[in-house]
Amino acid sequence: MTTPPSGIPHVVIVGGGFAGLWATRALARDGVRITLVDRRNHHLFQPLLYQVATAGLSAPDIAAPLRHILRGQRNVEVRLGEVIDIDAAARTVTLTDGDSLRYDFLLLASGATHAYFGHDAWAPHAPGLKTLDDALAIRRRLLLAFERAEAAASAEERAAWLDFAIVGGGPTGVELAGTLAEIARHTLRNEFRRIDPAEAKVRLIEAGPRVLASFPESLSARARAQLERLGVEVLTGTPVADIDADGYTLGDARVRSHTVLWAAGVAASPLGALLDAPRDRAGRVLVQPDLSVPGRAELFVAGDLASVQQDGKPVPGVAPAAKQMGAHVARVIRARLRNEPAPTFRYRDFGNLATIGRMAAVVHLGRLKLSGLPAWWFWLFIHIFFLIGFRNRLIVLIDWAWAYWSYQRHARIILGEQRPPLP
């Protein structure tokens, strides 16, 4: 048992994503001692993860070590570790290495993972995108698929390797589909001798009636048109019936494909289940208006793991919401320490952006709706601005400028086993 120096309240924060990191920083000048626990050594700029999966950026471009970000904040200790138990009555958190941390305040901000809605057998055949390891695994699969197509012994095999399906028409699915179409049509041009990569079929499959359902209908329609112009086949109202090693099934139709990516659903981190608290269907913890757990004034949940309703609508699982929740938990802890009433969380919606591909994006800010090139520039500068670290901003800007002019993607390196994923 590791005990903090007596007297100073100990805040344990689980998860170094946007919610956890923003809470940690907001408590920099308070008389508390913070232990930030994460399973990974880095904060990840998740909005650009699809760029790593599609070989446009290197993994370190969008991640920074938590220790490095927080090196100057002397009231923080960063701990690489995984939480396996929470005892809310005893106020302790237990880690896999057996160590346990006693807390005065606990913030659970361990985020979300992808979910297969009861079809866990699909997972090995349709990888999802939540971590850098996921992104590198997808990059490997995408690049190897073209290699396998080039070496294919039959036309059927070749077609199966050149068939790419992305399941789920939310922002991640749209980004992956648009970028993959660009890779096939432009990036790989002239590089193969037996196949024409531009013949690759990129299909975006959405069960609901439209892509980017969180945007106004007019922007969904424009996103669809932009995807189609990039060469993506968009299927809406089309649930996937089955996925296996050899392809997928839509209704009665069977499609042979060796590359299916999953962007269809998220579930909350399993840590939420360790709390004795009500949860929604996706496993998110239903929190109080101040983001604490019912009956536990010292225990908070924020970010993608928290289910918050505002004006009858759920607060969305996006980075700005997570940052705002993290900062709010810091304010509530401060209020508790001063025996003041806790403020109520209020999400400020600054708008909604999604990128689609080269010069294609949609932006929705209040009454402003943009699409196409202006939306793309807007998206690009917002994302560079919010990246952590001056070096990262500069390098990402250079990589994008380079990619823009050359149509190239510099990270097209296959790591690990070079044989194909087993079909």
Place this chain on the structure above:
Amino acid sequence: MTTPPSGIPHVVIVGGGFAGLWATRALARDGVRITLVDRRNHHLFQPLLYQVATAGLSAPDIAAPLRHILRGQRNVEVRLGEVIDIDAAARTVTLTDGDSLRYDFLLLASGATHAYFGHDAWAPHAPGLKTLDDALAIRRRLLLAFERAEAAASAEERAAWLDFAIVGGGPTGVELAGTLAEIARHTLRNEFRRIDPAEAKVRLIEAGPRVLASFPESLSARARAQLERLGVEVLTGTPVADIDADGYTLGDARVRSHTVLWAAGVAASPLGALLDAPRDRAGRVLVQPDLSVPGRAELFVAGDLASVQQDGKPVPGVAPAAKQMGAHVARVIRARLRNEPAPTFRYRDFGNLATIGRMAAVVHLGRLKLSGLPAWWFWLFIHIFFLIGFRNRLIVLIDWAWAYWSYQRHARIILGEQRPPLP
């Protein structure tokens, strides 16, 4: 069996390193059809591999897809695959996927791997550095060692996690030791709360009488002095007796350490053993003066897999020698096609450089001997100049400038399993 169009001589080149790639490029305007086979999809700029292992550069910064490099050379087909058999009488090469390639000329340039001199049991405890996967595995180990030290339950465990040994005082060992000392003393400063990373012990262990044995003695001595100034403990004339999961043995002395890196020896690629040709102790093929295999005028070996003597000394296993051999094989093939006599290979030695760490390097060019800051600047610009790809040069230059001013290393991202390598 894949057969090239009849009539045009088919050159099969195995290995896309410096020798194979330079041979391929040199044959761009000849009336031959080339198949370049590599197990990996990328050419690797091996001289900077230690920078990836020590988190200074990202993997894609020092690698480029072979297809991309060669996209404009229409007489080349790049094939991702692994050779498992060579039938020199039938002139065929067989790949793991069962396909076999019939050749008129064959160049084997599959390089070298690290060797444990009969101590293969040491391999899991003392990883070597030859591929990008090796570099990322070493990066993981180095970064996790500091994390484990921070979380260690006892002073002994902490010391064992802060003990780093590099076995082998050649260029790779010197680079790793110097850079690791800089990471411990500068990069990680202020980032830990329970350990002082500067207390890490970095030890370079060489069995022979001096480090950088391929340099003049005066430069070896200066390299040693520079290493010691950076904080490396240099042991010469000290063979390692044993390495296991818990540490290593020098003579009778046992040292507890969880991080031992292997930079002590290379062996030729196992493909050399598939030829019916004499080989040296390290498995390199003893080639004729024109780099062909005795009795096989159409079969060549180049790069680290070839053993070539010149003026009574072996041609060293360095990048410039490999490039020159590759270009020479192209000339010999051209001569054979014209029924002209084959030229004799002659290595032009442009000098020898090794970097040690921040502002520390040694350079030996003819009568010129440099060390310290001037040698370091020289090394730096030579290496940037020879990197493939404009983008890579620019990004590496920015990364180094950034690292120089900030002492930071941007790629300190732990990927894969975050638990410790089993001690």
